[in-house]
């Protein structure tokens with residue numbers, strides 16, 4: 001695994017907000033780091049690249065959860081602080097829905113140990129030095145409903161069938177971040193495109209979005225999802241050269 005955003009790509013765009021949904025180490029098949037050090041080194045590279053393309057005062061929101069044996073949330077927070085991002089918030093996404101309708105005593109009765117089910121994820125919120133972005137009137141009106149840093153949002157079910165991806169975030173999560181930290185017409189970046197949730201949220205909010213995704217099949221799924229939402233046809237503008245970062249027409 002290496003740096004996911006070549007430096008040439010960094011110089012090509014400027015964005016007002018990053019919403020990142022990184023892999024939670026090797027929890028899914030699309031990731032296979034050798035060890036936690038390599039994983040955190042790659043995460044740090046991506047955060048640094050995001051730092052380069054964000055304007056002053058802009059916010060990065062990062063959806064990360066702990067694993068059963070690792071405190072990813074603390075590790076990712078430390079990386080943000082090392083890079084020089086300023087801490088803003090930790091929003092707790094409480095996952096609701098059928099999967100969490102479990103017997104809370106399940107582990108206790110079968111093993112005698114107390115391992116509570118993981119029912120929340122974090123949205124780490126950091127910003128670059130500079131004045132915090134103000135919401136526009138649409139954002140203020142929308143976010144008035146969500147005044148605390150606990151967001152209860154139903155998780156996506158049948159994600160593989162519906163979106164051809166195993167780790168789909170509900171659109172509502174990036175949508176709230178986009179409303180909170182950008183204005184209409186501004187630009188969002190997602191370094192972990194996945195099934196395209198951030199693109200869909202940006203489209204619905206009237207923002208532009210740049211996404212990256214390493215797996216071609218997920219890229220196809222993103223395009224299909226966007227075409228279904230908008231009724232438009234996606235166009236290939238060209239290919240970015242890995243050597244010099246230039247865009248070549250197809």
Ligand SMILES: C[S@@+](CC[C@H](N)C(=O)[O-])C[C@H]1O[C@@H](n2cnc3c(N)ncnc32)[C@H](O)[C@@H]1O
Pocket residue numbers: 001002004020021022023024030031032042165167168169170191192193194195196197198213214215218
């Ligand atoms: C948690 S998923 C993102 C899901 C997205 N938020 C959504 O709702 O669809 C993480 C994505 O990062 C991509 N990814 C990018 N770089 C990666 C790397 N070096 N190792 C593993 N996955 C990587 C994976 O292919 C995967 O689609």
